[in-house]
Each structure stands twice: as structure tokens, then as C-alpha cells.
Amino acid sequence: MRSPDSCWLVSGPRWTGGSTPLPGRAGVLVLGAGVMGSTLAYWLARAGHAPLVLDRNDSPAEGSSGRNAGRVIQGGNAQHAPAIERFGHGQALAVYRATLVNRDLVREVTAREGIEAHRTTTAKLDLTDSEDEALELKRTADALSADGIAAEWLDLPGARRVFGTDLPDTVLGGLHRPDQDAVHSVGYVRGIADAARRHGATFSLGVTATSLERTEEGAWRVGTDAGEVLADQVVVALNAWTGRLLPELDARITPVRGQLVQTAPVPFRIPQWGLDRGLVYGGQNQDGSLLLGGLRTTVPNRDENIELPADANTPAFSPELADRLATALPALLPETAGVPVVRAWSGVMAFTPDRCPLVGAMPGRPGLWVMAAFSGHGMPYSQVVAHQLAERIGGGAGAGLPAAFDPARFR
Ligand SMILES: Cc1cc2nc3c(=O)[nH]c(=O)nc-3n(C[C@H](O)[C@H](O)[C@H](O)COP(=O)(O)OP(=O)(O)OC[C@H]3O[C@@H](n4cnc5c(N)ncnc54)[C@H](O)[C@@H]3O)c2cc1C
Structure with missing residues (x-):
């Protein structure tokens, strides 16, 4: 069964930017018009590089970027305390700070360009019902505070106050962080x-890209179903399909299915939240409807390492997972009992072994760049890494790109 369209795709603005027939030559060619390719194109264009962007869909944001939960949260994939233990304090802080810069850029760019992104700003609460995770979240609150980033551990009564609704007695509390954004993805x-x-x-x-090779003259030849294009520089931003054109990264990228359900609008406001290390998570749209996603581990071996459809935007949709998500919501938020689920959909995420994305130069392949595999966490980085990568492509330092994202780490 194919996934139905997301709430963003059915309510979003249509693409009115048109499409240009594939030219034979480009300076910088960006493959993929998701949030990554489109944002990179924005910064490249602003720097005067006039990039060419190619996508197999007829509009930008038809892939995962138009099917996600729209959360532009802060912090990397792991909580700050375990991230410090794993990557060292300098790298963990560089990643966290990048997401703060990203939040500001999302706000600045949408205001400057007059983009109607239906942005909401709320707190985020990472809730837990396990003693282990509670300790990790308390250590994270301390580590963030020590780094000057607003965060605190709240016990259950405090968490209930922030939610403004009831929460089950099994919840021990949560990590509270203010000022987290969500947008209308499309x-x-x-x-x-x-x-x-x-x-x-x-x-x-x-236009579908089918091959990539270096010419003897040092340009990049991209084969497509609409002919060939030669480019001085190519950026591969194809999400889980990146390994199709960059086979050396294929083994590092695991395609993972993500699903979401959306309820009818509810008459109360809640913050963004995650539970059980984010394996189930949710938030609220501007119209009051609730989104709930995750629960992948409840169907082992069915959501990770999925068969990637060659020509579709989403993998097979799981009605069973959608049902599980629908029943998980009232278990956490009793006020939602009886609120109907009105929509459910799926999309593809691309995970790396260390859950850090692949952003930067492809080692040993001059003029070839990658910007992919955001491990279910693309929006918190999309502006900042696009801005910095555009600077590098233009010959600058791009020093704000965290070293932890360097594709060379997997050589
Ligand atoms: C259900 C779900 C919920 C999520 N929720 C969140 C969230 O709340 N916050 C968050 O930060 N992240 C979330 N994510 C992850 C987020 O959506 C991704 O990190 C992000 O969209 C990746 O952007 P992208 O541009 O790399 O990928 P995409 O948007 O998938 O763009 C890749 C593009 O490449 C094109 N393409 C692929 N192959 C070819 C080819 N051969 N030729 C031409 N074009 C091609 C596709 O058409 C597509 O447009 C979620 C993901 C899912 C599935």
C-alpha cells in the first residue's frame, strides 16, 4: 500500500516556480530538491553561483521533506550528555551550537524572504518513564546549563504544568527546553x-539522475532520463537514495521508514515532546491538530533497512504501525481519548552508524560534495549546514560545519 500524502502536501502552497528544460552545462549542480538541496541552492544563489537544481519530482518537497513532522528542534541526534561522552565536549557543543544558529537562520530567512512557514514556537519536553533515561536527561540538563544553554529537569508535576494536560503516573519527568520551532514543511x-x-x-x-562520473577534463557528467549535464561541481542531496550515485557511501546509509499520524484539532495547546529516547514523539500544528510519530521498534526488522522504492517518494505504508501510533496518543495524553486520527503517512529517512549526517567534500573526488543522511533529524541542521557548505563550495572556509559531519570519517 502506498502512503497517502502528508498534511503538508495536501494543504501546502503549490509550486509555481516552474521547471527549466535540462541544460547541457552547469557551474554547480545540486541533485535533490528536498529541504537540503533547496536550502543549499538558496545560499549558493545568494552568493552568486546560480546553481542548477534537479529533482525527479515535479515540485520541491515531495520527498521526506514534505512528509516529516516539521520540527526544527535544537540539539543533535543524541542528548547532550551522552553526545559529550561519545564525541568529546568540543564536538558535541559545536553540533548543539550549530542547531541554535540554525533556529535563528530559519527565523531570519523566512522573515527576509516573506515565506509563510506557519511557524510555531513552544517548549520541548523529553519525557521518560525509565530511571536510566531520567539520569541521562538530568545529566543533560546540567551539561546544557554549564554550556549556557537553557534547559532544566522537571519532575512529573512540573512536566504536567508545562503540558497543561494530564500525564500518566508512570512518567518520571522530563528535560525541558524552551524556544523550539516547528514549521509547515511544504x-x-x-x-x-x-x-x-x-x-x-x-x-x-x-528529471531522474541515473549516473555520475568524472570526465577526463575534470568536470562531472551526470546522466539523467532527460539527457546528460556536465557540471564543474556536483552536490548529492538525495536522502536515502544518495548511495545510488555515490556507491562508496551505500554501506553507511540505512534507509528507515518513518510514519506519522495527525488528529483532528484539539482545544488545548501542548509543547513538542518525545518519550523513550524519542522513539515516540509528537507536537501540535498551528491549526491545533496533533502529530505523533515513531514507535519503530514495536515492529522490528520492518522499518529499518527497508527496501527503497526506485521511483517513489515513500516506502510501503504500514496500517498496523499507524494503528499503534493512534492508540499510543491517548495512553500518554488522556485528554485525547476520542479525538479522531484524520490522516497517516510515511516517508524515508537515511541513518548513518553514528547518527551524524554526511556533509562536505567527497574525499579524493574534487568538485563532488554530499549533503545527506540526516538520520531523521534534518530540519535542525538544514539552514546552517547549507549556509556553510555553500561557503565551502564557493572556496571559503565554511568553518561552522561541524567536523563530526565530515564524510571522510567513514573512509
Ligand atoms: C515521518 C517522518 C517524520 C520526520 N520528522 C522530522 C522532524 O520533525 N524534524 C526533522 O528534523 N526531521 C524529520 N524527519 C527527517 C527529515 O524529513 C529529513 O531529515 C529531511 O527531510 C531530509 O531532507 P533531504 O532533502 O535530504 O531529503 P528529501 O526531502 O527526501 O529530498 C531528497 C530529494 O531527492 C530526490 N531524488 C531522489 N533520488 C533522485 C534521483 N535519482 N534523481 C533525482 N532526484 C532524486 C527526491 O525526489 C527528493 O525530492 C522526518 C522524516 C520522516 C519520514
Whole structure:
């Protein structure tokens, strides 16, 4: 069964930027018009590089970027305390700070370009019902505070106050962080893509890239179903499909299915939240409807390492997982009992072994770049890494790109 469209795709603005027939030559060619390719195109265009963007869909944001939960949360994939233990304090802080810069860039760019992203800003509560995770979250609250980042551990009464609703007695409390954004994914990404176009990017849509090779003259030849294009520099931003054009990364990228359910609007407001190390998570749209996602571990071996469809945006949709998500919500938020689930959909995520994305130069392949595998966590990085990568592509330092994201780490 194919996934139905997301709430963003059915309510989002249509793409009115059109499509240009594939030219034979490009300076910088960006493969993929998701949030990554579109945002990179925006920063490249603003720097005067007039990139060409190619995507197999007829509009930007038809892939996972138009099917996610729209959460532009802060922090890396792991909580700050375990991230410090794993990557060292300097790297963990660099990643966290990058997501703070990202939050500010999302706000700045949407305001400057007049993008209607339906942004909401709430607190985020990472809830737990396990003693182990509670300790990890308390250590994280301390580590963030020591780094000057607003965070605190709240016990159950405190968590209930922030939620403004009941929470089950099994919840021990949660890590509270203020000032977390969420956006209308399709409105946001198409707005960025359109701004990129206004600043000089060209979009060739409905074109599938099939091959990539270096010519003897040192350019990159990209084969597509609409002919060939030669480019001085190529950026591969194809999410879980990245390994199809960069086989050396294939073994490092695991395709993972993610699913979400959306309820009818409810008459109360809740913060963004996660439970059980984010394996189930949720938030609320501007219209009051609730989103709930995750629960992948409840169907082992069915959501990780999935068969990637060659030409579709989503893997098979699991009605069983959608049912589990629908029943998980009232178990956490009793007020939602009886609130109907109105929509459910799936999308593809690309995970790396260390849950850090692959962003930067492809080692030993001059002029070839990658920006992919965000491990279910792309929005918190999309502006900052696009901005910094555009700077590197233009010959600058791009020093704000965390070293932990360097694709060379897997050599
Ligand atoms: C259910 C779900 C919920 C999520 N929730 C969140 C969230 O709340 N916050 C968050 O930060 N992240 C979330 N994510 C992850 C987030 O969606 C991704 O990290 C992000 O969208 C990745 O962006 P992208 O541009 O790399 O990928 P995509 O948006 O998938 O873009 C890749 C593009 O490449 C194109 N493409 C692929 N192959 C080819 C080819 N051969 N030729 C031409 N074009 C091609 C596709 O058409 C697509 O447009 C979620 C993901 C899912 C599935």
C-alpha cells in the first residue's frame, strides 16, 4: 500500500516556480530538491553561483521533506550528555551550537524572504518513564546549563504544568527546553526553493539522475532520463537514495521508514515532546491538530533497512504501525481519548552508524560534495549546514560545519 500524502502536501502552497528544460552545462549542480538541496541552492544563489537544481519530482518537497513532522528542534541526534561522552565536549557543543544558529537562520530567512512557514514556537519536553533515561536527561540538563544553554529537569508535576494536560503516573519527568520551532514543511521548503529561484537558481524538475562520473577534463557528467549535464561541481542531496550515485557511501546509509499520524484539532495547546529516547514523539500544528510519530521498534526488522522504492517518494505504508501510533496518543495524553486520527503517512529517512549526517567534500573526488543522511533529524541542521557548505563550495572556509559531519570519517 502506498502512503497517502502528508498534511503538508495536501494543504501546502503549490509550486509555481516552474521547471527549466535540462541544460547541457552547469557551474554547480545540486541533485535533490528536498529541504537540503533547496536550502543549499538558496545560499549558493545568494552568493552568486546560480546553481542548477534537479529533482525527479515535479515540485520541491515531495520527498521526506514534505512528509516529516516539521520540527526544527535544537540539539543533535543524541542528548547532550551522552553526545559529550561519545564525541568529546568540543564536538558535541559545536553540533548543539550549530542547531541554535540554525533556529535563528530559519527565523531570519523566512522573515527576509516573506515565506509563510506557519511557524510555531513552544517548549520541548523529553519525557521518560525509565530511571536510566531520567539520569541521562538530568545529566543533560546540567551539561546544557554549564554550556549556557537553557534547559532544566522537571519532575512529573512540573512536566504536567508545562503540558497543561494530564500525564500518566508512570512518567518520571522530563528535560525541558524552551524556544523550539516547528514549521509547515511544504510551505517552508517551497518558500526557500522559490527564494532560491528569485536569487538566480534554476530548477529542472521531473528529471531522474541515473549516473555520475568524472570526465577526463575534470568536470562531472551526470546522466539523467532527460539527457546528460556536465557540471564543474556536483552536490548529492538525495536522502536515502544518495548511495545510488555515490556507491562508496551505500554501506553507511540505512534507509528507515518513518510514519506519522495527525488528529483532528484539539482545544488545548501542548509543547513538542518525545518519550523513550524519542522513539515516540509528537507536537501540535498551528491549526491545533496533533502529530505523533515513531514507535519503530514495536515492529522490528520492518522499518529499518527497508527496501527503497526506485521511483517513489515513500516506502510501503504500514496500517498496523499507524494503528499503534493512534492508540499510543491517548495512553500518554488522556485528554485525547476520542479525538479522531484524520490522516497517516510515511516517508524515508537515511541513518548513518553514528547518527551524524554526511556533509562536505567527497574525499579524493574534487568538485563532488554530499549533503545527506540526516538520520531523521534534518530540519535542525538544514539552514546552517547549507549556509556553510555553500561557503565551502564557493572556496571559503565554511568553518561552522561541524567536523563530526565530515564524510571522510567513514573512509
Ligand atoms: C515521518 C517522518 C517524520 C520526520 N520528522 C522530522 C522532524 O520533525 N524534524 C526533522 O528534523 N526531521 C524529520 N524527519 C527527517 C527529515 O524529513 C529529513 O531529515 C529531511 O527531510 C531530509 O531532507 P533531504 O532533502 O535530504 O531529503 P528529501 O526531502 O527526501 O529530498 C531528497 C530529494 O531527492 C530526490 N531524488 C531522489 N533520488 C533522485 C534521483 N535519482 N534523481 C533525482 N532526484 C532524486 C527526491 O525526489 C527528493 O525530492 C522526518 C522524516 C520522516 C519520514
